[in-house]
Amino acid sequence: MRITRTMDVATRGLMILSSRPGKDPILADEIARVQGIEPAALSRVFRRLVEAGLVKQHKGAKRAYTLGVAPDKITLRMILEAVEGPIDLEIRPTAKSERSSSKNFEIHPAWQEVDKRILEILEQYTLESLTLDAQFHLPPFSPRT
Numbered sequence: 001m002r003i004t005r006t007m008d009v010a011t012r013g014l015m016i017l018s019s020r021p022g023k024d025p026i027l028a029d030e031i032a033r034v035q036g037i038e039p040a041a042l043s044r045v046f047r048r049l050v051e052a053g054l055v056k057q058h059k060g061a062k063r064a065y066t067l068g069v070a071p072d073k074i075t076l077r078m079i080l081e082a083v084e085g086p087i088d089l090e091i092r093p094t095a096k097s098e099r100s101s102s103k104n105f106e107i108h109p110a111w112q113e114v115d116k117r118i119l120e121i122l123e124q125y126t127l128e129s130l131t132l133d134a135q136f137h138l139p140p141f142s143p144r145t
């Protein structure tokens with residue numbers, strides 16, 4: 001499992017939506033501006049969040065977004081799976097001899113425990129808790145007029 005820039009953009013974008021007073025739709029351009037990224041890059045990431053139902057897209061003259069699920073119901077696991085796909089601890093045989101006998105390759109129980117705990121931790125953190133914990137890290141949102 002890798003934490004990618006895509007995952008970071010998705011998490012920060014959701015935090016911006018969650019911290020927005022009144023929860024009115026926010027323009028994609030504004031979310032991108034606050035994150036310091038191109039609007040097209042944000043749109044590619046948010047397309048996945050819309051498909052997963054975590055975000056609602058409001059079409060109009062300009063694209064805007066709101067949360068599709070309450071922030072206390074969105075977990076880090078949901079975000080990660082929305083943008084990166086199913087979570088799977090990849091443990092594979094590496095030596096040629098291990099690959100040829102992959103039927104006998106069995107993951108040590110310790111690695112299975114690691115996988116289980118990672119999933120538990122990803123389920124433990126919600127968008128609401130991340131947003132509350134990071135309020136001082138988010139740039140203040142002020143729409144351009």
